[in-house]
Amino acid sequence: MTNIKDLARMAGVSVTTVSRVLNNHPYVSKEKRTAVLEAISESNYEQNINAVHLSKGKTQMIGVVLPFSDHPYFALLLKGIAKEALENNYKLVLFQTDYMESRELEALQMLKQKQIDSLIICSRTCEWSVLEEYLQYGTIVLCENVNGKEFSSTFVNQYTIFLRTLEFLFQKGHEKIGYCIGRKTGPSSKLRARAYQEFLEKNNLPFQEKYIIDQCNYFEDAEKVMDMILYMDTPPTALIVTSDQVAAGIVTCCQKQGIKIPEELAIIGFHNEPIAKMMEISSIEIPLLDMGKHLFHQAISKDITNKEMFFHFIERGTV
Amino acid sequence: MTNIKDLARMAGVSVTTVSRVLNNHPYVSKEKRTAVLEAISESNYEQNINAVHLSKGKTQMIGVVLPFSDHPYFALLLKGIAKEALENNYKLVLFQTDYMESRELEALQMLKQKQIDSLIICSRTCEWSVLEEYLQYGTIVLCENVNGKEFSSTFVNQYTIFLRTLEFLFQKGHEKIGYCIGRKTGPSSKLRARAYQEFLEKNNLPFQEKYIIDQCNYFEDAEKVMDMILYMDTPPTALIVTSDQVAAGIVTCCQKQGIKIPEELAIIGFHNEPIAKMMEISSIEIPLLDMGKHLFHQAISKDITNKEMFFHFIERGTV
Known part of the structure; x- marks a missing residue:
């Protein structure tokens, strides 16, 4: 492959001059510029794109x-x-x-x-x-x-979504509502926590730390969720699950363990992914x-x- | 933000000289190089990384x-x-x-x-x-x-995987074996097609074009697979599905339509993804x-x- 030194030799100029031409720098005579451009054309030299980015200030x-x-x-x-x-x-x-x-x-x-x-x-x-x-x-x-x-x-609007979903479940008769999220510290989860707190206060419901289950990202995380719920004295009767994958995992676990959905546990997933449609899981559709x-x-x-x-x-x- | 022109003014040199120093070009006097480096240090100038790549020939x-x-x-x-x-x-x-x-x-x-x-x-x-x-x-x-x-x-070795899986199903009594893939033209699918052809010839089984179903990539593609199978006069009794997602979709469809697995349709997925474990689907584990x-x-x-x-x-x- 032709490199910058080859071009300099072919054009009869210094490496610095070739570099200047490639980088569109000023102070190169017309003759030298032409000689370099001819050498590039003859040699089929492919310009190092980083030189182009450097001169354009854009990388695409x-x-x-x-x-x-x-x-x-x-x-x-x-x-x-x-x-x-x-x-x-x-x-x-x-x-x-x-x-x-x-x-x-x-x-x-x-x-x-x-x-x-x-x-x-x-x-x-x-x-x-x-x-x-x-x-x-x-x-x-x-x-x-x-x-x-x-x-x-x-x-x-994660706050509004969460508040409306909580109110919907409350109207269906649920007072023990839990939720599954990825991480507690994220911006979305902070908004959800605020909506949850306000919902509980408005309806005079007690706050239960254990109803908030984090690290729920993948289908298989549902096993952990079910293990936790099955050991609770007063398990939640409804779960808002911020991932359809995890919701699908929970539905699968419930089927295996003979837990009736929605009678014993109501579930609402998030994003309306195809898996939610096929497994007939209620979901909040978000146009990702x-x-x-x-x-x-x-x-x-x-x-x-x-x-x-x-x-x-x-x-x-x-x- | 300090740019190359500011540096030139601060160092009392031309823009070209600054550029030469940044790009490690030769032919810059010690004094000028020192002046430029001092200007860089004083101005907290962040070098355009494209200049670094250009001089190193590596982008990481x-x-x-x-x-x-x-x-x-x-x-x-x-x-x-x-x-x-x-x-x-x-x-x-x-x-x-x-x-x-x-x-x-x-x-x-x-x-x-x-x-x-x-x-x-x-x-x-x-x-x-x-x-x-x-x-x-x-x-x-x-x-x-x-x-x-x-x-x-x-x-x-996609060829060996496919041949062994076909032989396993044959030993279980299956003679009408179909398979679901992403695309027919890919290198893996060409190897699978060869294994399939050799398996059929070795066991004197007829080739059925309709048993090869492509465009199977996502969970929801299972609906199309089931529609096709249900309309066949002689549907396959076993399916090798090169994606656990699609296999899980097929299992879900079969549950909804009352098709017994494995009695009426045997299914083997690919990759041993968590969804295969949770839905108890046989699968070829590949360490992706x-x-x-x-x-x-x-x-x-x-x-x-x-x-x-x-x-x-x-x-x-x-x-």
Whole structure:
């Protein structure tokens, strides 16, 4: 493969001159520039794209921060982002963080170093103050309500969704309602905790710490949930499960153990994934694919916009 | 933010000189180099990382080609790759191809342009001759048996897996065996087709085109499979399903329609995903997470190696 030294020899100029031409630097005579361009043309030299990025200040690459790529929630968001990226000739750089702040910082650092043009954070770990420091280096798009901060975002109102779902179950006669989430510290779960607290207070119901079960991300996490519930003196009569995968796992466990749904345990999943449809699980529909597409377009836009997406309650056999 | 022009002004040199220093070019006097370095240090200037890549010839980025990021098979491979990438301080650039050759070529082009150091192709669409042209630009790692070609690879023997599974079902008394795959044209499916043909010939069984059902990737694809089977005059008595998700979907459909498993339809899934364990589906265990990790290490290695991973048959209630 022809390299920069070969080009210099062919054009009869110094390596520095070739580099200047490649990088569009000034102070190269017309003759030398022409000689270099002819050498490039003759040699079929493929320019190192990093030189192009350096001169353009753009990489056509967008970073995507997500905790796990194999979780259906994030996989669907990513699919939506990836679909639009391809159609718009952008590449994606993936940051799988396992919710570690240091890994989110690495992604921000890449934005600072102009290795990516923008960053989409599907689930945030860093504090706002940290993210705000990096805003000067490029666009940062979030998947939560940013409440007037200078970030673009596409989100659903997790507080309202949770409150309405709790009220729906209460109207069906449930007073012992539990819920299953991924992590307690995330922005969405904080909103859910607030909705739960307010719901309990409004209806004079006692708070039961044990009804909040975290680390529920995958189908198989349902086994742990069932083990916990079966050992409770007063188990919940209804569960809101923020992942259809986990909800499907719980339904499967209940079938095996002869627990009647919804008579003994009512279940509402989240996202209305195909598995919820096929297993006839009631679910909160959230348009993840469209959210992903929207996040991408915000990442390449110069404007700061905030888009709330709507949810629908799909009632099936499990409530 | 300080830019290259600010640095030039602070150091009292030309922009070109600053650029030369940043790019480690020769022909810069000691004094000027010192002045630029002092300006950088004073101004807290963050170097454009593309300049670093240009001078080092390495980006610490690895491309990953996969058809869909939301399919459990590829999501698990990607998870393994991503885990090792993080631990070794590499970033991943994702190419979601939907099996379109043009998108695989984009990834290869990025390798040629040195925007990524290596490329992992989880499922290939391009011909070997095309891939071989790009070998000169960087490491290309594949997830299939390369049969002596100059690529590193981590793979399972799809031919042997399929033949053994067919023989197992035959010994259980099945003569009408069908199978569900993602696409007919993929390298794995070609090996499966060969195993199937040889199995039929060896046992004097007729070939039935309709027993091969493609486009089976997701849980919900099971509905289509069941619709097809229910309309057949002589439906298969056993199905090998190359995705546990689809196998789980088929089991769910059978439960709804009162079809007895395994008496009326035997089912064997692939990968031994958690859903197979929980729904008690027999499955071929393939260590996808470990394969992903191995693929990553081959991508950063200078040696060409080929690693065959082993599979295990996990017998549960569906055969």
